[in-house]
Amino acid sequence: MTIAAQWLNSTLASFDFSILEFYHTLATYASPILTPICEFFAVIGDGAMACFIIAAILLLFPKTRKAGLCIIFSVGFGALITNVAVKNIVARPRPYASEIAQFAKWWNYIGAPLESEFSFPSGHTTAAMAGAMGLCLGYDKNRKWWIFLSSAVYVIIMGASRNYLMVHYPSDIIGGIIAGTIGGGLAYLLVWFLYKGLEGNKDNKVCSFIINADIKMLLSKKI
Numbered sequence: 001m002t003i004a005a006q007w008l009n010s011t012l013a014s015f016d017f018s019i020l021e022f023y024h025t026l027a028t029y030a031s032p033i034l035t036p037i038c039e040f041f042a043v044i045g046d047g048a049m050a051c052f053i054i055a056a057i058l059l060l061f062p063k064t065r066k067a068g069l070c071i072i073f074s075v076g077f078g079a080l081i082t083n084v085a086v087k088n089i090v091a092r093p094r095p096y097a098s099e100i101a102q103f104a105k106w107w108n109y110i111g112a113p114l115e116s117e118f119s120f121p122s123g124h125t126t127a128a129m130a131g132a133m134g135l136c137l138g139y140d141k142n143r144k145w146w147i148f149l150s151s152a153v154y155v156i157i158m159g160a161s162r163n164y165l166m167v168h169y170p171s172d173i174i175g176g177i178i179a180g181t182i183g184g185g186l187a188y189l190l191v192w193f194l195y196k197g198l199e200g201n202k203d204n205k206v207c208s209f210i211i212n213a214d215i216k217m218l219l220s221k222k223i
Helices: 003-011 013-058 062-090 101-110 123-138 145-164 170-199 205-212 215-220
Strands: none
Touching: 003 013, 003 062, 013 062, 013 101, 013 123, 013 145, 013 170, 062 123, 062 170, 123 145, 123 170, 145 170
16 A cells, blocks of 8 residues: 555544445435435446536537536546546555455445445546536636536535445545546636637637537538
8 A cells, every 4th residue: 555545544534434434324224215326326427427428418509618628628637637647646445445344344235336446536526526617617608506506416416425335435535526626627727728719710710610610500501
């Protein structure tokens, strides 16, 4: 185990244990209802599936295209930070693979599958937070309260589901939120500069198409 993983496990031991213990207690009372729900979020969060589906829809319309691009780049940056860099540097084992026997018992009780990557930070939570950041920041000219609310709820549920399934420590979720926030900020800056360049060259057919192309135009073959 790396020094970083040892530090996380020792420094945040009480915090992680108490919250995972709460989720195990919750599972003993509500597993028939909550387990399928958490497994569903695990599926739609795998590979940022939900984020990419939303992004694909938003890309179809000029008014939401910036938000769609922000989501895609946010998830990309988040994946680079989490899956490519931090996970492999920290190399923190999953809770069920730690020296604390209760975590393995709680994981077995839920029946969640093995996860192939390291634990810190949570990739599902990183993708959820990155996608949420991309969505909220991308709507910079038309921000709605329900966008922020639904994004926050999605991130919270995603993080909670990973803890409930005992495949991540609570501190992994916090790490994923931080990584996703950074990824979202970087993506917004990239898309902002991209649109500055596109809007400064509106006379160019390619730039004009990227900014203004609409699904109705594509279907009617008027482009």
